[in-house]
Amino acid sequence: MNWLREHWRALLSAFARVRATPGGFVFNVLVIGLALVLPLTGLTVLDNLRPVARDLAVEPELSIFLSTEVARARAQAMEADLRQQAKKLSIPVTLEFIDRDQALTSMKTHSGLHDVVTALGSNPLPDAYVVRVVGGADAVSPTRITQLADALSRIDGVESVQLDSVWVKRLAALVDLASLSLWLLASTLCGVVLAVVFNTIRLQAYTQLEEISVMRLLGATDAYVSRPFYYLGALLGLSAGVVALLLVAAGLAATNQSVAVLAKLYGSQFSLSPLDVKSCALLLLVSVTLGAIGAGLSVRRALRAGD
Amino acid sequence: MSIISFSHVAKQYSAGVSALSDVSMEIAEGELVYLAGPSGAGKSTLLKLIAGIERPSAGLLLVSGQDMRKLNRTTLPYWRRMLGLILQQHRLLNDRSVLQNVMLPLLVSGASIKEAAQRARVALDRVDLGNKADLLPQALSGGEQQRVSIARAIVHKPRIILADEPTANLDRDSGKRVMDMLQAFHTAGVTCIIATHDERLLHNADRVVLLEHGRVIAMHDAASEVGA
Numbered sequence: 001m002n003w004l005r006e007h008w009r010a011l012l013s014a015f016a017r018v019r020a021t022p023g024g025f026v027f028n029v030l031v032i033g034l035a036l037v038l039p040l041t042g043l044t045v046l047d048n049l050r051p052v053a054r055d056l057a058v059e060p061e062l063s064i065f066l067s068t069e070v071a072r073a074r075a076q077a078m079e080a081d082l083r084q085q086a087k088k089l090s091i092p093v094t095l096e097f098i099d100r101d102q103a104l105t106s107m108k109t110h111s112g113l114h115d116v117v118t119a120l121g122s123n124p125l126p127d128a129y130v131v132r133v134v135g136g137a138d139a140v141s142p143t144r145i146t147q148l149a150d151a152l153s154r155i156d157g158v159e160s161v162q163l164d165s166v167w168v169k170r171l172a173a174l175v176d177l178a179s180l181s182l183w184l185l186a187s188t189l190c191g192v193v194l195a196v197v198f199n200t201i202r203l204q205a206y207t208q209l210e211e212i213s214v215m216r217l218l219g220a221t222d223a224y225v226s227r228p229f230y231y232l233g234a235l236l237g238l239s240a241g242v243v244a245l246l247l248v249a250a251g252l253a254a255t256n257q258s259v260a261v262l263a264k265l266y267g268s269q270f271s272l273s274p275l276d277v278k279s280c281a282l283l284l285l286v287s288v289t290l291g292a293i294g295a296g297l298s299v300r301r302a303l304r305a306g307d
Numbered sequence: 308m309s310i311i312s313f314s315h316v317a318k319q320y321s322a323g324v325s326a327l328s329d330v331s332m333e334i335a336e337g338e339l340v341y342l343a344g345p346s347g348a349g350k351s352t353l354l355k356l357i358a359g360i361e362r363p364s365a366g367l368l369l370v371s372g373q374d375m376r377k378l379n380r381t382t383l384p385y386w387r388r389m390l391g392l393i394l395q396q397h398r399l400l401n402d403r404s405v406l407q408n409v410m411l412p413l414l415v416s417g418a419s420i421k422e423a424a425q426r427a428r429v430a431l432d433r434v435d436l437g438n439k440a441d442l443l444p445q446a447l448s449g450g451e452q453q454r455v456s457i458a459r460a461i462v463h464k465p466r467i468i469l470a471d472e473p474t475a476n477l478d479r480d481s482g483k484r485v486m487d488m489l490q491a492f493h494t495a496g497v498t499c500i501i502a503t504h505d506e507r508l509l510h511n512a513d514r515v516v517l518l519e520h521g522r523v524i525a526m527h528d529a530a531s532e533v534g535a
Contacts, residue, residue: 002417005417005419006417009414009420210398210400211400213398214398214400214411215411215415216384217358217360217387217392217394217398218387218392218411218412218415218459219384219385219387219388219390219412219415219416220384220415221381221384221385221415222380222381222384224384224415
């Protein structure tokens with residue numbers, strides 16, 4: 001009970017210090033909040049992009065487009081030729097035949113080009129195969145996949161071969177790179193948050209050096225003297241975290257309309273969503289912890305200076 | 308029985324200034340001891356050593372059986388709670404009311420606000436300032452501020468009261484009143500050690516310790532004259 005009472009009193013004391021200088025507190029909250037907005041926005045965007053990138057095929061995939069002059073029966077028989085080439089190179093593959101009618105139907109349904117396709121009159125699409133490498137990119141090197149593409153392109157009746165997974169791999173690599181950069185940025189900005197809290201609490205502690213000194217003479221422990229400063233730092237962190245989350249949510253709401261229009265052009269329902277409750281709670285926990293750590297470092301220094 | 312024991316205690320500051328040299332004496336529980344001497348004689352340093360504000364450079368200082376050199380940052384605050392400090396500059400917190408200032412020693416010891424307020428009001432009544440509990444310290448005269456500082460020193464019922472020039476900057480009547488209060492606490496059994504250079508106060512003491520240039524040059528018990 002005594003322990004709880006001491007903490008409750010320290011929390012009230014921290015609130016009293018906020019009330020004593022509300023302008024300074026709000027300013028500091030804004031500074032820290034704005035410092036947190038950048039990494040938080042990045043995290044939110046990445047969080048939205050990651051599932052998109054994950055859902056796309058990162059497995060090496062070859063699209064084999066046949067000449068439009070190849071008859072359907074011959075086109076279906078070409079499966080054996082394709083398998084044979086893959087076997088020669090010892091690359092395990094699965095094959096999917098997509099006939100030109102099926103491709104046209106899919107195009108009409110998913111691309112948003114229904115009117116354009118209908119206006120063409122005849123079907124301009126060729127029969128095609130999709131060749132997927134079993135075991136994925138980890139099992140077969142990119143060089144060998146390129147060799148396979150070359151070999152397949154030489155088969156009579158093959159018009160062109162397209163290696164579909166390259167851009168997806170690039171996107172995944174870009175997302176990973178962005179993620180890494182973001183964590184580096186977030187680490188740097190954590191340092192900024194620590195520095196701002198450290199300085200704020202340092203100034204607060206120095207204005208209260210006489211009080212700290214008197215308290216210690218009267219028998220106050222370091223913990224008793226420090227506790228309100230820890231709470232003050234944590235309050236700063238918490239408030240800044242809330243401000244950052246609100247700013248990011250407002251930013252998403254403002255940009256989502258434009259994102260939706262862009263996504264629709266690609267036949268997608270994609271929109272940016274705020275971080276989920278768990279991530280928000282984690283972020284607030286991190287900002288509270290940073291605030292308390294900054295305050296702890298600062299007040300420890302002030303206590304030594306006050307001796 | 309001795310509550311404070313100095314054995315060849317010396318205090319030297321880092322600049323090489325010697326504040327105390329070879330001080331040896333015993334102070335019994337419940338004794339009223341005056342530390343007398345001119346400015347710079349070492350009176351305040353001696354009080355600071357007892358309060359744990361400074362550490363002896365040499366010798367052994369035991370306060371209530373505790374070797375003062377062995378107190379560390381963690382244990383010192385708990386130990387200080389048996390002391391009542393009355394400082395020359397009062398050192399009241401000006402952004403808190405008189406009552407809140409007097410409550411501080413109780414609050415830092417973990418008392419509830421209600422209990423601390425009750426006991427602080429009793430202490431303020433004892434120094435005749437019960438009616439000024441809600442004022443800020445700046446609203447009080449120097450003598451009244453010193454009485455608040457006495458109330459703060461006695462509110463937690465300390466075993467030892469240390470007072471550094473408690474009547475400095477006070478007029479004659481205020482000074483007498485402050486000294487009468489300290490005398491009353493001594494009568495109640497509290498060990499009081501008072502540093503002063505006001506010789507008019509010395510006649511009340513059980514013992515007067517005369518310091519000069521950091522050395523004890525004379526000790527005078529109630530029964531004898533001040534002298535070497």
